[in-house]
Amino acid sequence: MSDVLLRVDGLTKLYGDTVTGCREVGFEMSSGEVLGIVGESGSGKTTLLNCISGRLAPSAGTVEFDTRTRGLIDIYALSEPERRMLARTDWGFVHQNPRDGLRMDVSAGANVGERLMAVGARHYGGIRGQAQDWMAKVELDLDRIDDRPATYSGGMQQRLQIARNLVTGPRLVFMDEPTGGLDVSVQARLLDLLRGLVRRLGIAVVLVTHDLAVARLLADRLMVMRHGRVVETGLTDQVLDDPQHPYTQLLVSSVLQV
């Protein structure tokens, strides 16, 4: 029996005829695994993340996900509504900028609750209760549940975005620089919180970051990208403590000098 949750094969995305977003990327992930994608700016991390999360059609290659009912299927062979439903029920996407992942004009509670409604919840009391539970889990003050996210700090908005994504029990969450743009102490608390939640809930995560300290804290395994290709992959500690590829060595040593 295979334990593959996500299988990516030969994934290539070109912009126009000449610009490579990513090229010939292949990997597999199991349930509950946290995969970090690292590399400098322009190496193709975001392109890859968008392709594997169904947001950007690749030029070539396949992305297969283990659906609850039909087993491993190519997400780009699904119809658009089917893929959207899969994204609602089984996936989450945490953006670097919480404004891209929240609705700023409705209350914090509604931001969490509307995700439950999108997967069929109808009982107002139950939805409100779950929204409260999740606000507590991400350490948000319940007195602020009726406030709009626009009145929240950046760190609070990011925690709310995480609650909104996790409330439906996704099996795979995509994260694009989830702690980027926050100041260091806020970042550390958020990382701690994220690590605890991901471990406790057994969620698989694809984490894009250029910050190797974030990758070290959260990821089980790392994939190092350069010019759109994967140059090295392995267990996080192995890659960071004993990098094999000259580019990874450079990446690690330039961080150590900071």
Ligand SMILES: Nc1ncnc2c1ncn2[C@@H]1O[C@H](COP(=O)(O)OP(=O)(O)OP(=O)(O)O)[C@@H](O)[C@H]1O
């Ligand atoms: N919409 C686009 N149109 C044309 N080229 C693009 C587009 N998006 C990305 N690229 C190019 O694809 C390559 C990979 O970019 P990508 O944003 O995926 O890298 P990245 O590693 O996520 O960088 P960053 O950390 O700065 O976000 C770059 O050369 C970039 O200029």
